[in-house]
Amino acid sequence: MSETAGAWIEQFEALSGLPQPLRDDLVNGSQVVEIPAGTQVFGPGQTADSLLLLLEGTVRVQQRSETGREVFLYRVHAGESCVLTTACMLAFEDYSADGVAETDLRAVAIPRATFDDLVGRSPLFRDFVFKAYSRRIIDLFTLIDHIVFQRMDVRLAARLLELADTDGVVRATHQVLGTELGTAREVVSRTLSEFQRRGWIAQSRGEVRLLANDGLAVLARAGGDR
Template sequence: MSASWIDRFKGLSQLPPDIRDQLEAGSQIVSVPAGTQVFAPGQTADNLLLLLDGTIRVQQKSDTGREVFLYRVHAGESCVLTTACMLAFEDYSADGIAETDVRAVAIPRATFDDLVAKSAVFRTFVFAAYSRRISDLFALIDDIVFRRMDVRLASRLLELSDARNVVHATHAVLGNELGTAREVVSRTLSEFHRRGWVEQSRGEVHLTDRAALERMVRSSGMHL
């Protein structure tokens, strides 16, 4: 395995040579296709995954069966839920789904535990990533409790849009992203359409006035 993957993660490039060699020898690069369930509630966290390519969507299902989006893990990041489960020896409490083809470094528990115990650099890397994601989760809670739904939907449309300003998602999927009902998303999108900000087709939302959506998000104090 090439050592170059280590330098793609902020903090790991500072590892001393002996720890770097141990990390390389004790890890492996894995690939999973889009749509694969990477982990599920009740499963044991056996490997910390550091993403090289692709995205993993982490979501939780409520007692009523509604799926609630928590966060995404992107290339260059690790999964905070996996980190928490490995540190606390707890099973997963949410689902992780590969949204795209994913390539990642898998660090097994034995290597993870050993390096956390003896390497200050590796330990700092793990807890810094953990702290950043916890802050993101608090921001998510703040959004759900205090932000208007139209502002939250505008922000998520901007985040999910591709280079052609198209969001490939149904109203139900957007509802899951925002932790709300499909009907609420449909009503809000209808208002955006009335204002000339979006056009809708089956499974897609076209952002026809991206600047207007950005102004709405900025006026609320949210960051783009």
């Protein structure tokens, strides 16, 4: 195994401490893969046969109801793994949600055989898996709390600040923002119109430009002061 082949481990601090024999087994039993933006990484009914550790890019995980409504669950960023994949691999269950590459991805695919072997043999690897799992579970409970108890304008303000690029532009339709927040497009449209009336944003087709981050930030913080 060359040094370059295992260099990706350094992006995961918890894994960089693996003893060399286990580190070699992890690298030799895994594969670095590249996935184009827009690709469905996994979908409902599919078998979870590899754990992906993201090196570059983001994966959006969402669930679709029987009526066709989509609800955003979470994003997986570089340096993270997908909690749904972890849960499915541990429980030998099929996926119940969609994972879509929002950007071009570079990731490490750890096949089930390697995953099962290291979970059984290495307390450090097992700790890495379950710590990542528990953090995301907490995030999901926070999401449920926000959907049930937090005002929509507060949630939308926070999400706009989160999604804005370096130029202060959110490239998303009202429908996409509704999916992000688990609400109807019409609710997002009304709330954005109010933000625009206040001078906080400007809207154009498929874009929202942030003009007054301070106003949005004050509103977003109001949700944390309940």
